[in-house]
Amino acid sequence: MPTNDYTDEQRVEIAKQQYLPYSESDPVKIGKNKEKIGYVSQVNNKPTGEQSFVITDKYVPPTASLSERNQVQEITVLYKGSTAPSVSNVLNPFDKEYDDVRKDWLDNDVPTAIQIINGGAPVVTPQLQSSANTLKEAMRLYPNAQVYVYGHSLGSMNAQYAVANVNKKDIGRINGGFFYQGPNIYSNLTPKQQDTVKALNSLDVLFNYVDAKDLVPIGYGVGKSTVGHLIRVDSKKVGAVDQHMWGGYQFDKDGNILTDKEGSLQLAKYATNQQLSAINNLRKGFMKSGGGLSSAEEIFLDAAEGLAITQGMKQTLQGEIRDLKAMFDTAIENAKELWQNTLSDARGIGSKLTEAEILTALSNGGATEAKIVVETVQECEKSLAEATKIEQEYDQLLQQINEAIKSQVETDQQLAKQLGSMYG
CATH class of the missing domain: 3.40.50 (Rossmann fold)
Incomplete structure (x- = not known):
């Protein structure tokens, strides 16, 4: 574009x-x-x-x-x-x-x-x-x-x-x-x-x-x-x-x-507005020939607008994912620290107990490494996987729109000629 x-x-x-x-x-x-x-x-x-x-x-x-x-x-x-x-x-x-x-x-x-x-x-x-x-x-x-x-x-x-x-x-x-x-x-x-x-x-x-x-x-x-x-x-x-x-x-x-979530949002908004402005100028260029837009031109412009908006949404999502990842990393580190502190305190209180007895006592109280650390890691990984899947779906959609635009230009020589004369 x-x-x-x-x-x-x-x-x-x-x-x-x-x-x-x-x-x-x-x-x-x-x-x-x-x-x-x-x-x-x-x-x-x-x-x-x-x-x-x-x-x-x-x-x-x-x-x-x-x-x-x-x-x-x-x-x-x-x-x-x-x-x-x-x-x-x-x-x-x-x-x-x-x-x-x-x-x-x-x-x-x-x-x-x-x-x-x-x-x-x-x-x-x-x-x-x-x-x-x-x-x-x-x-x-x-x-x-x-x-x-x-x-x-x-x-x-x-x-x-x-x-x-x-x-x-x-x-x-x-x-x-x-x-x-x-x-x-x-x-x-x-x-x-x-x-x-x-x-x-x-x-x-x-x-x-x-x-x-x-x-x-x-x-x-x-x-x-x-x-x-x-x-x-x-x-x-x-x-x-x-x-x-x-x-x-x-x-x-x-x-x-x-960058962070706010930075990604601002840059995505700017990039989308730049592309939509370019598409609007392209629309004006097509209209100069008179008689309104042809069906090929309408399809091309609609696809281009869809591409711009989808790219902006994907960029915003990427910022959200990076923010989530940072938050998850912190949550996992905190969970690991909590488990180590819990274990250390228990060892201090039950100094005469064996390690197995200490772990059993903690387990009876609902405090285990699996519950404190492993479950936290699994929950974070699940949420991140879901967000990543959405990003992949955006990638697939973007590829489909790009292919549609390319196909439209390849099959309509008049449209290709107009684009070439405007921006060749």
């Missing part, structure tokens, strides 16, 4: 592009299949230290005519994170990265971290301000485009601040914001900026990913507001640098990030 409809894993791949040395007009491709997401139409390397790319669905630079720029339907703004410090680029003024490191760390990272630790500040760093100008200018240059914003680390702070400064009339154009492993800058925002964030958060289009095993994303916690829905990443432990660079992120076979 054509649109900015990517998996969580693909979005991380998109975010990683911020660290690559792209030049203007370069195509931007992700994944093993080198899927093209657009072209670099602008490269920013500002005196504030801000480094960012503006990617458009077709190559249309800022110098193009207004009529050309009006044709751009999607733009993606990528904000680069901090340049990694080294002995050379910190101590050697002749190193090509010397200025980048000083601007990133001394002028932005450290001052902002201090502000966040101390509850915020009324004045932010120049790099955050220039990043906000970058987004506003991109939205002005491409007035008909839907907007996606990505950032990692310092780039996450830049991206968070940029969307907080979007004009109220343009909020509806922000179609997705994805912020990775950066500090929480909400406390640094003015009341007006916080109102803008609240409006965007209510649209469920911003997501702030945090791997708690990484030390960089500070300022998050229970009851603290964030720019975007907080997605708590269920990560594995890796080295400190790799932890910060997405190394601990885990994804399921469908490319969905492993």
